[in-house]
Amino acid sequence: xxxxxxxxxxxxxxxxxxxxxxxxxxxxxxxxxxxxxxxxxxxxxxxxxxxxxxxxxxxxxxxxxxxxxxxxxxxxxxxxxxxxxxxxxxxxxxxxxxxxxxxxxxxxxxxxx
Amino acid sequence: xxxxxxxxxxxxxxxxxxxxxxxxxxxxxxxxxxxxxxxxxxxxxxxxxxxxxxxxxxxxxxxxxxxxxxxxxxxxxxxxxxxxxxxxxxxxxxxxxxxxxxxxxxxxxxxxx
DNA sequence: AATACATTTTCCCATATGGGTATATGATAA
DNA sequence: TTATCATATACCCATATGGGAAAATGTATT
Numbered sequence: 351x352x353x354x355x356x357x358x359x360x361x362x363x364x365x366x367x368x369x370x371x372x373x374x375x376x377x378x379x380x381x382x383x384x385x386x387x388x389x390x391x392x393x394x395x396x397x398x399x400x401x402x403x404x405x406x407x408x409x410x411x412x413x414x415x416x417x418x419x420x421x422x423x424x425x426x427x428x429x430x431x432x433x434x435x436x437x438x439x440x441x442x443x444x445x446x447x448x449x450x451x452x453x454x455x456x457x458x459x460x461x462x463x
Numbered sequence: 464x465x466x467x468x469x470x471x472x473x474x475x476x477x478x479x480x481x482x483x484x485x486x487x488x489x490x491x492x493x494x495x496x497x498x499x500x501x502x503x504x505x506x507x508x509x510x511x512x513x514x515x516x517x518x519x520x521x522x523x524x525x526x527x528x529x530x531x532x533x534x535x536x537x538x539x540x541x542x543x544x545x546x547x548x549x550x551x552x553x554x555x556x557x558x559x560x561x562x563x564x565x566x567x568x569x570x571x572x573x574x575x576x
Numbered sequence: 577a578a579t580a581c582a583t584t585t586t587c588c589c590a591t592a593t594g595g596g597t598a599t600a601t602g603a604t605a606a
Numbered sequence: 607t608t609a610t611c612a613t614a615t616a617c618c619c620a621t622a623t624g625g626g627a628a629a630a631t632g633t634a635t636t
């Protein structure tokens with residue numbers, strides 16, 4: 351098997367930096383593909399492809415507006431990510447302490463030898 | 464270019480479900496590779512490979528303990544993810560409202576035709 | 577040293593990727 | 607209808623993947 355599809359998951363979709371950039375950009379409001387491409391310095395088909403992935407995982411909504419197609423944020427899917435990562439909150443400081451203890455340990459060893 | 468390496472980023476590293484499972488498991492404490500493999504129903508080399516990725520992005524620490532090698536959580540890297548996703552918090556409900564408004568719109572159209 | 581145990585690495589494979597570029601589809605206006 | 611603008615898709619490529627199996631490396635015990 352190969353790597354899971356980028357469209358299989360919100361986690362996979364946001365693994366790509368440019369897609370995260372798109373999401374951040376869309377916080378400022380809906381935009382047509384061409385604007386996204388221009389503002390983020392990507393090619394038009396490139397932006398279109400990334401938006402497709404984001405749409406397939408539900409992080410983005412699109413609606414027609416005349417000749418153009420506006421893409422807008424649907425951030426609800428990011429709540430999962432936020433909550434999952436939040437489940438480790440109590441371990442952030444603890445990890446720090448552990449590393450600190452480890453450093454102390456190394457220091458002690460250094461003195462002995 | 465292909466997809467970015469799984470080791471290039473915390474975001475890429477946690478895109479894989481099994482690696483997220485490993486991180487969750489390690490909240491309960493350090494474990495040798497074989498235990499991780501057994502408890503999560505993966506093959507031992509499989510677990511080893513996933514742990515390598517997690518180690519390379521700094522989400523996991525390892526230390527020798529006799530014949531075995533214990534892997535422990537270093538959750539600090541997940542803070543980035545938590546904060547990034549948290550930047551969309553104000554949009555979660557708003558997205559909901561937008562969808563709601565959209566539904567209303569469709570409903571109106573339905574009445575007209 | 578030789579054996580046994582734990583973990584990592586090396587192959588192999590199928591597959592999806594992101595990035596170009598070119599082309600096709602869609603929608604509007606003349 | 608035709609011309610024009612906006613977006614999506616179709617190809618092509620190089621590359622890294624996750625998984626399985628086999629082999630190599632590490633470490634301790636006898």
